[in-house]
Amino acid sequence: MNFVLDTNAVSDLVAEHPVATALLAAVAATDTVLLSVVTRGDLLFGLERLPAGRRTDNLRIKLAGILGALAFAPVTPAVAEQYALTKAACERAGGRVNDNNLWIAATVLTLNGTLVTRDKDFGLVAGLTIEDWTV
Amino acid sequence: MTTLRARFDGKALILLDPPPDLPRDVELEVDVRSTSEPRVGSPRALLDAVRRPPHVSRETVDEMEKLIAESMRPAEFRGAFDDVAGDTEARG
Numbered sequence: 001m002n003f004v005l006d007t008n009a010v011s012d013l014v015a016e017h018p019v020a021t022a023l024l025a026a027v028a029a030t031d032t033v034l035l036s037v038v039t040r041g042d043l044l045f046g047l048e049r050l051p052a053g054r055r056t057d058n059l060r061i062k063l064a065g066i067l068g069a070l071a072f073a074p075v076t077p078a079v080a081e082q083y084a085l086t087k088a089a090c091e092r093a094g095g096r097v098n099d100n101n102l103w104i105a106a107t108v109l110t111l112n113g114t115l116v117t118r119d120k121d122f123g124l125v126a127g128l129t130i131e132d133w134t135v
Numbered sequence: 136m137t138t139l140r141a142r143f144d145g146k147a148l149i150l151l152d153p154p155p156d157l158p159r160d161v162e163l164e165v166d167v168r169s170t171s172e173p174r175v176g177s178p179r180a181l182l183d184a185v186r187r188p189p190h191v192s193r194e195t196v197d198e199m200e201k202l203i204a205e206s207m208r209p210a211e212f213r214g215a216f217d218d219v220a221g222d223t224e225a226r227g
Contacts, residue, residue, distance in 0.1 A: 007203060011200050013181070014185075025182055042203050045203060046199040046200065066184045069183065069184040
């Protein structure tokens, strides 16, 4: 089984959220925890926007360790095709989902995985399996 | 990707729990890693990284999330060549 972490799910693990950490510990050893390259970009962008200082340095170190432990899901031609289908379906349904989130949703759907997020916007994407690791 | 556990007997890899749906008579790529080292993408590798210092405050993480969210724009479902209401009038 593939678990794909959204930006906020990584944030929760960086902050060592007790529920998120406990649920991660309960994931089967043969399962894989991945990150979309889009999420990686978002996280590194957020890091770049933080003012320089000790707490940013600590976050950089922590995030580097976490990113190094995650498998990465690239944007493949199959993900691009799924992105087109997902975006068109959202448009027809009148839902508005952030474009980066559409790429993440398309990645999860292509992998037949589970998205770990607390972002309610993903509920607008049909067929997406979602878990919130903070409750 | 399928993860398999195996033991090397000096000549061949012996699968400890062979899956029934593993394709036969085709070449498979095998990435060998000792189970003493957690594989990248395993929950154990991630958990080790989460528990490793330095510890980061919730406030710092929330600030980073806020900075990311500020830059995100919702998807626009208007076509590139669709006319914007009042645009023609403004140009005319």
